Amino acid sequence: MTAKELNTIGLIGAGVMGSALAMNIASRKLTISLYNRTYQKSVHCQMMAKSENLDIMVFKEIADFVASLRRPRKVIVIVSSGTATDAVVENLTKLLEPGDIVIDAANEFYRKTEERMKFVHGYGLLYLGMGVSGGESGARYGPSLMPGGDREAYDAMEPILQKIAAVNDVGVECVKYMGAGGAGHFVKMVHNGIEYGIMEAIAEIYDILRKAMKYDNKQISDMFKFFNSGRLDSYLCEITSYVLEATNPDDPNSYLVDDVLDVAGAKGTGMWTSQESFRLGVPCPTICAAVDARNASSCRSARRKLATKYNAICRSDIASQELTAEDFERALYACYVLAFTQGVELIRKASLEYNYDINLSDVFLVWERGCILRGRILKALGPVVTQDCILSSDYVVDVFRSSIPSLKGILKLCLESGTAAPALSSTANLLFALTDENCPMNLIQGLRDHFGAHTFFMKSDASKPLHANWVQSNWC
Ligand SMILES: NC(=O)c1ccc[n+]([C@@H]2O[C@H](COP(=O)([O-])OP(=O)(O)OC[C@H]3O[C@@H](n4cnc5c(N)ncnc54)[C@H](OP(=O)(O)O)[C@@H]3O)[C@@H](O)[C@H]2O)c1
Structure with missing residues (x-):
């Protein structure tokens, strides 16, 4: 290849995310080289790209992959976090030259990112730890990107990242420099923590509606559509309505979600966020409750055995005629607001403690589109996140003024019926605790x-x- 023919960007990892991101990059008329440990996956990605008239150059040997890139070389690594990324980055240090840039796009723990950054600096390389949100379709069509690390590396990458990122409703790309060190991965970690809290609150609303209110899946799905038509308009409410209504491909008479094992998986980002909340002394009980709830779900055989002994003790068949769809909307919105507030306070404290200099308005902008957290709430809270105390803003006070009676009504029903609601109750309890001038x-x-x-x-x-x-x- 002549210097002119060398590719603009390299990407390592042809898994779900890597393949989608490679196709996104190719679709922006950027020349791209792809390498994956298992070569066949690179070839598969190349074929998928070809079917959409996109060009991706694939390599069997990593040295040839590196040699195909224009200097300073820019390599996005999007493989499993931890030891897999360690192995890839270590390999790259043997092949890249001073001034080249490595972008780690895994969901990595921010401290690990900072260790790796120091390690590659020893080879004269530059490093970015970049959070990527939006799942497979976000990666393919426009993710929300949270890069942090070497500013010089970001400046060199910005034109490329702006081409592949999602764009908000006024044409601004959902990518901003988050800050020094592991700031990008810190923000992505907290993003996932907020996602845990909101998903847990959604699951609890579903649970109380089906168990105490005796709603069927279609009714609950319709309720989420109703939520989604107002201020709770968000990706997570939208997909909840789809997931509740989907039928089992093997049995069109049953809902798929009803046949799904009630044990939630986790990859560690919620746990990291919870640990970080303890480390920095920022209360994030909704997020911690969500992690605990997933842990409790994993004790399935114990739960089944204990249910036979405790059902009569804990649970009552009780419903409430008084609770309305608006009550559930207000309670869930309160959880959304407080989950975001916890995340913002955690980022604010980390930014001070670790000298990240994170701009919270930029964080909210980046989350506006392409992101799992996208929703109308970002616009509502955007103007208040930079205030010293989000809870004292008129907007948030008004939210809680109207939602606390609804939240109390739902929690009363949860207690009386014996339905666990750790995220909903943590939300109420955190608000009670943070606003108590005479605590115990x-x-x-x-x-x-x-x-x-x-x-x-x-x-x-x-x-x-x-x-x-x-x-x-x-x-x-
Ligand atoms: N899935 C999401 O929604 C999402 C969202 C944001 C960020 N992420 C992050 O993106 C990264 C990739 O996720 P994914 O969903 O694409 O995972 P995936 O489909 O399971 O792909 C894993 C990739 O890692 C590679 N890999 C694993 N161990 C390796 C090793 N020891 N050496 C070299 N390569 C190795 C695999 O290569 P082989 O093909 O050779 O096995 C494959 O390319 C993860 O860090 C994840 O946290 C995922």
Whole structure:
């Protein structure tokens, strides 16, 4: 190949996401080289591209793949996170030259990204850790992209990323530089955490509607269509209505979702978000509850055995005539708002703690299209996310003013019927806790001081730590 013929971009990984992204890149008239550990998958992707009149150049040997790229070489790596990406990146360090750019588009843990960045810097390479949202169809037709890392690498990649990203309703590309280090993967991790929280809240609404309200799938699907016609208009509400209505391909008389095993999978991003919320001291109970609920679902045989002993103790066949579709809409919207609020506060704290300098308005812009979190709420919350306290904004106060009575009514029904609702109750409890000017932590402080001399402060003087003998009522 002459220098003129060298390709603009290389992509490693011809799995579900890699193939879709390669076709997206080819469809933007960018010349692309593709390499995958299993060569046949690259060939399959090339054939799929050909059927759409798209050109993808595939390589059996990674050295030939690297040699086919124009300098500075730009290589997107989209393989399984962890050891697979480690292996690919290590291989690349032997083949690339100083100034070349590696873009890790896996769902990687941000600390791992920062370790890898240091590692490739040792070879004079530049690095981006890039979150990609939108699943297979997003990758194919326009994903939401969250790149972070070396600014110089982003500047070199921006024209390419803008061509392949989703575009919002005013023509702005859903890609922005998220910040230094692992900022891009941090934002993607939190994005997934919010997604966990919202999906759990959706599942709980479904559960209470089917168990206590005795709605069938079609009625619940219609309810989600109703949600989707207003401020809850969002990708996740939209696909919930499809998933509830789909029939089993082997039995058109039964709903497919009813035949699906009730054990949720997880790939770790929700757990990472929860761990990070503890590490940074930012309460994210809706997200943590969603991770716990998936963990509880995995104890299926125990659940089945215990149900025989506990059904009569925990559950009652009780319904409510008073709850309306609007009540469920308000409760779910409250969960959406608080799940986003938790994610935003986590990103804000991380940005300060890790010097990422993340612009929250950019994060919301990038999530507007092509993204699993896309929905009308991004426009509603967009103007308030940069405020110091989202909960004090007039918009959010109004949301909770109208939704808390509905949420309480639904939680009352959950308690009375014995239907688990950890995300819905976490949402209410977080709001109650964060807005309580007289919380019970004074008692916790007393207990800690009594058994461990951990000291405490008085309301009248929060500067001087004190220790008391709580049995004799003396100062120590
Ligand atoms: N699926 C989604 O919705 C989504 C969304 C955003 C981000 N992501 C991220 O995108 C990445 C790819 O996901 P996917 O859904 O495309 O997965 P996938 O279909 O399972 O493909 C996995 C890819 O990783 C490669 N691979 C695995 N182990 C390897 C190793 N040791 N050395 C070299 N290559 C290895 C596979 O190569 P072989 O063909 O040789 O096995 C294949 O190309 C993941 O990091 C995922 O977190 C996925």
